[in-house]
Amino acid sequence: MNLPTKEAAGALIGPEGAEALAAGRAGDAHFGLAIRAGQVGIGALLLLVWHVVSGRWIDPFFISSPDAVAIKLWTWTADGTLWNAFTYTFKAMMLGFVIGSLAGFATGFVLGRSDLLARLFDPYITALYCMPKIALAPLLILWFGIGIESKVAMSALIVFFLVFLNTFSGVRDVNPLYLHVTGIMGASSLQQLRLVIFPSAAAWVLTGLKVSVPYALIGAVVGELISSNRGIGFLIGQASGLFDTAGVFAGLAVLAATGIILNAGLKKLETRLLRWRGQR
Amino acid sequence: MIRIKAAGKTFRTGGRITVALSPVDLEIGNGEFVSLIGPSGCGKSTLLNMIAGIVPVSAGAIEHDARPIAGPNTQAGYMTQQDSLLPWRTASENIALPLVIRGVPKSAIVARVSQMLALVGLHNFGGHYPAELSGGMRKRVALAQCLAYNPGTLLLDEPFGALDAQLKLLMQAELMRIWESDRKTIVFVTHDLTEAITLSDRVVVFSSRPGRIKEIRRIDLPRPRDPLKIQFDAGFRELHQSLWDALAPEIELARNEALA
Ligand SMILES: Nc1ncnc2c1ncn2[C@@H]1O[C@H](COP(=O)(O)OP(=O)(O)OP(=O)(O)O)[C@@H](O)[C@H]1O
Ligand SMILES: [Mg+2]
Numbered sequence: 001m002n003l004p005t006k007e008a009a010g011a012l013i014g015p016e017g018a019e020a021l022a023a024g025r026a027g028d029a030h031f032g033l034a035i036r037a038g039q040v041g042i043g044a045l046l047l048l049v050w051h052v053v054s055g056r057w058i059d060p061f062f063i064s065s066p067d068a069v070a071i072k073l074w075t076w077t078a079d080g081t082l083w084n085a086f087t088y089t090f091k092a093m094m095l096g097f098v099i100g101s102l103a104g105f106a107t108g109f110v111l112g113r114s115d116l117l118a119r120l121f122d123p124y125i126t127a128l129y130c131m132p133k134i135a136l137a138p139l140l141i142l143w144f145g146i147g148i149e150s151k152v153a154m155s156a157l158i159v160f161f162l163v164f165l166n167t168f169s170g171v172r173d174v175n176p177l178y179l180h181v182t183g184i185m186g187a188s189s190l191q192q193l194r195l196v197i198f199p200s201a202a203a204w205v206l207t208g209l210k211v212s213v214p215y216a217l218i219g220a221v222v223g224e225l226i227s228s229n230r231g232i233g234f235l236i237g238q239a240s241g242l243f244d245t246a247g248v249f250a251g252l253a254v255l256a257a258t259g260i261i262l263n264a265g266l267k268k269l270e271t272r273l274l275r276w277r278g279q280r
Numbered sequence: 281m282i283r284i285k286a287a288g289k290t291f292r293t294g295g296r297i298t299v300a301l302s303p304v305d306l307e308i309g310n311g312e313f314v315s316l317i318g319p320s321g322c323g324k325s326t327l328l329n330m331i332a333g334i335v336p337v338s339a340g341a342i343e344h345d346a347r348p349i350a351g352p353n354t355q356a357g358y359m360t361q362q363d364s365l366l367p368w369r370t371a372s373e374n375i376a377l378p379l380v381i382r383g384v385p386k387s388a389i390v391a392r393v394s395q396m397l398a399l400v401g402l403h404n405f406g407g408h409y410p411a412e413l414s415g416g417m418r419k420r421v422a423l424a425q426c427l428a429y430n431p432g433t434l435l436l437d438e439p440f441g442a443l444d445a446q447l448k449l450l451m452q453a454e455l456m457r458i459w460e461s462d463r464k465t466i467v468f469v470t471h472d473l474t475e476a477i478t479l480s481d482r483v484v485v486f487s488s489r490p491g492r493i494k495e496i497r498r499i500d501l502p503r504p505r506d507p508l509k510i511q512f513d514a515g516f517r518e519l520h521q522s523l524w525d526a527l528a529p530e531i532e533l534a535r536n537e538a539l540a
Contacts, residue, residue, distance in 0.1 A: 180334040181364040183352035185378040185429070195377070199368045276368040276409040 064245040072250040081235070086254060089231040092148050092220040096155025100216070101209055104160040108167025112201075118168075129165070133158045133219075137226050146227045155219030162212040163205070170204025171197060203274055210266045214259050221255065282308040282331060282433070282465065286340035289326050299490035300326045303340050306484065306493065310432075311463035315476035317527060318486025318494075319534035324469045325361050327491075328435045331467065332358045344433070357431035359422050359439050361469075365410045371421045372397065372406035378429040396424040399454065401447075416442040420451070427458065433465040441471065452479060452507040460504060473527060477519050478507050485526045488534035495526045 047066045054065035076082035111118045111125075137154055144150035178196045187195065224233025232251050239247025288303035301323030308314050316324045329335035330342055333353035342349045344356070357378075365374045372393050379389045397403045400420035410418055419442050426434060439455075440448045456479060459466055470476050476483045477499055485495040501515055510516050 177360065177362060177364050178366060180332075180352065181358065181360065182377070182381065184332055184334070184354060184356065184358050185381050186354045187381045191381055195381070196366065199366070202368075276370075277411060 060245070061243070062245065064249050068246040069249045069253065072244075072246040073253065076235075076250065082254065085230060085232045085235050086258075088148070089151075089217075089220050089224065089233065090258070092151035092223070092231065093155055093216045095148075095152045096157075096219055097159050097212065097216040099152065100156035100159025101163040101212065103156070104163030104165075104208070105167050105205060107160075108164040109171055109201075112168045112171025113197075125164075129161060133161070134222055137222050141223070141227050146229075151220045151223035151228070151231070154223040155216045158215045158219045159212040162215060163208040166204045166208025167201060170201030173204065174200045203277075206266075206270050206273060210263070210270060213262045213266060217255060217259060217262075281310050281343075281345060282306075282467070283343040283346075284308075284327075284331070284340070285342070287327070287330060287337045287342050288339040289323065289330065289335065290338045302490045302492040304491070304493050306496075308465060308467060310465055313459055313466045313468065313479055313481045315468045315470055315480040315483045316486065317470055317473060317476050317483060317523075318491055319488045319527075319531045320471075321489045321534060321538075322486045322491035322530070323489065324486060324491070325437055328358070328360075328437050328467065328469060332356055332435055334358075355431065356433040356435050357426040357429065358435045359419075359426045359437060361437040363410065363418055363422070365418055365422055365425070367410050370407050370409055371402060371413065371417075374410070374421055375425045375428050377425060382429060392428055396428050399427070400424045400451070416444070416447065419443065423451070430462070431464075433467075435467050437469045438471065439468075440475065448475070449507045455479065456503075456505065456507070473520060473523055474511060477501075477516060477523065478505060478510055483523060485523060486530070488530045488537065494530065495523070497523055 050063070051066050054060050054063055060068065073082070076085075111121060133154075136157065137150075140153045140157070141150045144153050174197050178200065179192055182192050182196055220231070221233035221236075224231040225237045228234045228237075232254055236248055236251035239245075239251065284304060284306040286303040286305055287301075288299075289301045291298040291300055304327070306314075316327065318324055326335060330337050331344070331349065331353065333349045333351050344353055365371075366377065369377065375393045375396050376389045379392060384392075393406070394403065397406050400423060402417060402420055402424070405413060405417060410421070413421065419439060423436075423439050426436070440451050443451060452475065455466075458464070468476070468479060473483075480499050483497045483499060484493055485497070486492065487494045497519065499519060501510065501513065501519075
């Protein structure tokens with residue numbers, strides 16, 4: 001998004017307004033920086049508390065310590081364990097995410113457009129929705145084996161529902177007035193699909209995609225925890241089997257970092273695509 | 281020619297029955313400018329919706345150029361009372377929408393859109409999204425959208441309701457100029473009696489809900505009319521007084537019903 005220059009803004013709102021706007025924008029930037037500093041500060045404080053508590057009041061056997069976790073991460077990085085595990089998990093997660101969201105989008109779209117199908121399938125969708133998908137993990141391993149396929153399946157299954165429900169609601173949520181006015185302008189159903197229904201549902205679909213990213217990760221890791229010999233989930237499971245608390249925390253830290261980075265990316269994409277919503 | 285034959289509308293929603301419009305008869309000739317005026321809730325928008333083919337009649341029938349209306353009426357341009365601009369398209373993209381739908385070549389669209397933006401005085405706002413425009417600006421974009429593809433009939437539901445007095449006069453003059461040069465058929469809903477008389481060939485006064493036609497008055501003031509000066513014309517004042525006498529009791533009735 002390109003911000004209007006102070007001069008261009010001045011043409012519309014007068015010089016004082018432009019000054020205030022420029023000042024406001026600088027203020028916003030400062031505020032954003034302060035927030036970021038605060039976020040880092042909270043993290044540092046937590047690490048400090050952890051560091052102080054560990055060994056002094058609580059046995060590091062239970063909660064490890066920041067330095068032990070850092071050392072663990074360093075050894076894993078140095079000997080390639082981390083990279084191997086990460087690419088494996090990331091691959092399972094991305095495959096599951098793509099498969100689940102494509103299937104969820106297609107199904108949500110078809111059912112959203114057809115009252116008959118929506119009503120026919122309604123009880124089954126509710127039933128499946130109420131089911132904790134994680135409980136299916138052992139079954140998926142039985143069906144797909146202990147390789148990457150079962151992790152992809154787990155992750156795809158969870159993502160499918162989130163994207164399906166959002167797409168379904170998005171397609172149903174289209175303002176009928178928009179369909180009416182484009183109909184009067186002479187739009188065919190195909191044109192209405194492209195000009196009204198897709199863009200209108202986009203906000204919902206994007207929300208579905210955004211919330212499903214962490215679930216895709218969880219799906220893949222759960223599969224690995226239950227049975228696998230690779231991936232971050234395997235590392236966590238293995239470490240916890242050996243009572244290696246530092247290893248468990250190191251694995252969790254990697255997952256957390258992945259989640260934060262992916263989420264930030266999707267947020268950026270969302271703001272770009274939904275710019276039309278204006279400032280709130 | 282729009283022929284409304286005993287067309288009425290009753291809404292049934294969740295066991296509640298609302299008679300929005302009693303059966304009305306009205307013929308609107310080609311190139312005629314007709315205003316509909318009446319108290320809030322008397323069914324004016326409902327009647328436009330039925331002419332536009334987006335709400336089915338529950339009694340009677342409506343014909344446009346001898347064809348009965350069933351489904352969206354593509355011979356008309358409709359500026360609805362509620363905002364109907366697509367929020368994910370900029371002002372320019374919204375004005376272009378009917379042209380895009382009709383497959384007009386891109387260069388022609390660009391030219392037409394900037395012409396329309398200038399017409400409604402929004403040339404600096406083409407890149408703004410509806411959420412970034414004021415209510416009155418959105419109305420003007422919607423009007424520009426309606427005019428952009430030059431439909432033979434215009435259905436306008438309170439197009440100038442959200443504008444300040446001065447801009448309103450300007451837009452009225454602009455609309456009259458367009459109408460006088462293109463001789464479109466215009467059905468115009470308004471709450472402003474002065475506006476109705478200024479613009480129209482005929483003014484139709486509706487009763488309070490359930491709406492029926494109380495009076496139809498031909499406006500024989502000479503054209504072209506100047507929206508600013510015409511209000512001081514003796515003939516205008518006479519028409520205004522007698523139409524107000526028909527309208528005022530209906531507004532009073534509608535208000536009492538709302539309070540009860
Ligand atoms: N979709 C609907 N379902 C149920 N009732 C409706 C519906 N649309 C309109 N009505 C009712 O029909 C009546 C007429 O509504 P309409 O919008 O036509 O009034 P109007 O004359 O345009 O009023 P205003 O001047 O306030 O715009 C109202 O009582 C309204 O509540
Ligand atoms: Mg209305």
